[in-house]
Amino acid sequence: MPTNTASDKGLPAPHAKHAALARPATGEFNRQELAILGAPCGVIKDLVARLLPHLSPTLHAAYVDADHATGDEAAPADTLLTVGASAELTDKIHFRRLDAQRGLDKFAQQHWLGAQSLVFVNGNHFRAQQQIAIISTKKPLEKKLDRLTDVQLLLLSEGETELPPYLQAHLGERQPTILALDDTVAIADWVQQWWQASAPPLRGLVLAGGHSQRMQTDKGQLRYHGQEQRQYAAGLLAEVCQDVFVSCRADQANTLPTGLTPLPDQFLDLGPMGGILTAFRHDPNAAWLVVACDLPFLSTETLRHLVSHRHAGRVATAYQSPHNEWPEPLITIWEPRSYAVLLQFLALGYSCPRKALINSEIQLLMPPAPQDLRNINTPQEREAAERELG
Template sequence: MPTNIPATPYRKHAQLARPAVGEFHRHELAILGAPCGKIKELVTRLLPHLEPVLRVAYVDADHAAGDDAAQGGAGGQDAILQAGASAELTDKITFTRLDLKRGFDKFAQQEWLHHQSLVLVNGNHFRARQQIAILDPAKPLQKKLDRLTDVRLLLLPEGVTEVPDYLQEHLASAGVPILPLADTEAIAALVLQEWRQQRPPVRGLVLAGGQSQRMGEDKGRLAYHGQEQRAYAAKLLAPFCEDVLVSCRPEQVAELEAAGLAPLPDTFAGLGPMSGILSAFQLDPDAAWLVVACDLPFLSETTLTHLLQHRHAGRMATAYQSPENEWPEPLITIWEPRAYGTLLRFLSIGYSCPRKALINFDIELLHAPAPAELRNINTPEQRDAATQELG
């Protein structure tokens, strides 16, 4: 007899959370409303004010190369690409240039640019989620109003004193600030302010899914402070984060729920700490994750406060230097959203060590106010000594 069991909805692809990325980046600003030369000149003026804080990329188009190609030329390609190479990587000593013969699709653009903190875009050629509009009479915006979807700033060139009626009507009551185009410092300050206001929220992650082979028992269930260490670590993180999850193996979910904790089972298996970090980013790729190992019984609110106060969201991560060597400590670190792609890339070439990613990319490396608090307790001997020291 037929049963009335409801059918599971068919999904062709996995239901993954996609990062909130625009055309090029999660933080992007198109500048339009002026000739291309003026836009590039503005970016050139802004960069010395932005670069001490942010890593900034600029996206533009090359008019000369396009004109040359339209007239039957090589379109700016050098001899190697003309001869048939699909790519040419050139070490220019002070920077590296990569020329690709194939088309640079949207996904490749985002992958290459995700290492930046901010992308400024020539809005005459490309769109971006947010915009800066220059009110240059030589480049009126009537025909580009569809590109003005989220204007963050209006700039008045010398001699321009009013916003045109058509633009006022388009912007309605948006309350967009207005600055002189020549006031570089004020423009840069507003861009930085906007970027800081859009910093990703911080969520907490306690790593408690390890096998604890050296300890011989589950390190997360040890009680140095009158409760299981995984619960103590989650309580310690709570004031600093929107919420706190506990990374675990799938078979640990029930016991964590029974203990009143929020489990996050590993979806990347067998990768050590990398399993928990990647699983967190798979759940929410738009959050910054404050990751703490469960085997840090000496960790205090003071050390966490210092880490959050010195967080640099413009870097891939903010981490403490290990008290044992000069390397960053990956298991008490704020990982920013752009770390997700970097960790996946390291995994794709055979590295599952999150410290390797910290060493090889731009991070904010801090000296811990109390280095002894970063001690990992991994063996029975260390456990006994820590228990005695903590009283």
């Protein structure tokens, strides 16, 4: 027999202390991270050093390790930390190092390393959500099986030809790829393929929640192609995305044509940024291909070109404006990491998505058909567009 709820009894719902937010699927350090364990720390660090030259042209990889020395002997004894500073950023000429009094808690490390394409982790000291296991008699894994929660790759050290029985039993039916530890090129290729396969899914978002003040009528309801523009744009996105939502104001949700899925703004009075942030609140683990509803010349070919040249390791993939060198934010693939970037700009008092793109690491493309990016904002522009489109 079903249990009666508070609402069934006419009672107020229980108080919820925190908002029911969808949380990003971030690991200990990054969305994409690999702990390497099963060998001495020097072997692990050497492996990462060998891989980085092969990965760095396309991926920004970080490395997390413990300090194996007693301290930086070259550092002066009277650093600012010793006299009360809470943090010190030291320019080491070839790199910068942030020393802080506070501990490296889960939230701080995700913030500091979240902008990286992936993070390699010394699994002898730290955990990560997926792992590379090295088979070596110098550092057997038998006592660290609890850290092998999702093994993606097995590396055989010199002289090793098979997996030890305890590891075979632990893996069960799982059959990770097996490579030689000294085969740097093959391992780097595997990392590239693993990273590509881990790219977030792509969802579509039609921005149709504006007040259309210059047009003096709802731009989303204009019909250049025999159907409303918000429906036309959603159809284009459906060709390249797993599903499509229409960003709108709450009062517009019931006016959408049949078959369209509304996503009412939850970040109010922020313009397009409010719609993008609402999409990430709905699903922070997807990338969002965002398209404004006032682009009647946009084609499927231009969207396919954008998707085929997507770089999931950047904050976003965008087209350069045909009129200047700036990126076009309203026909852009926003990757999950851009959620934090947009919120950071909002915290600084900026609600301009283009400003976030200009000041972030993005994949900037030249549009194959610049006329496709032409947006229509005024009655005069509308009349001209209607004549051109027939």
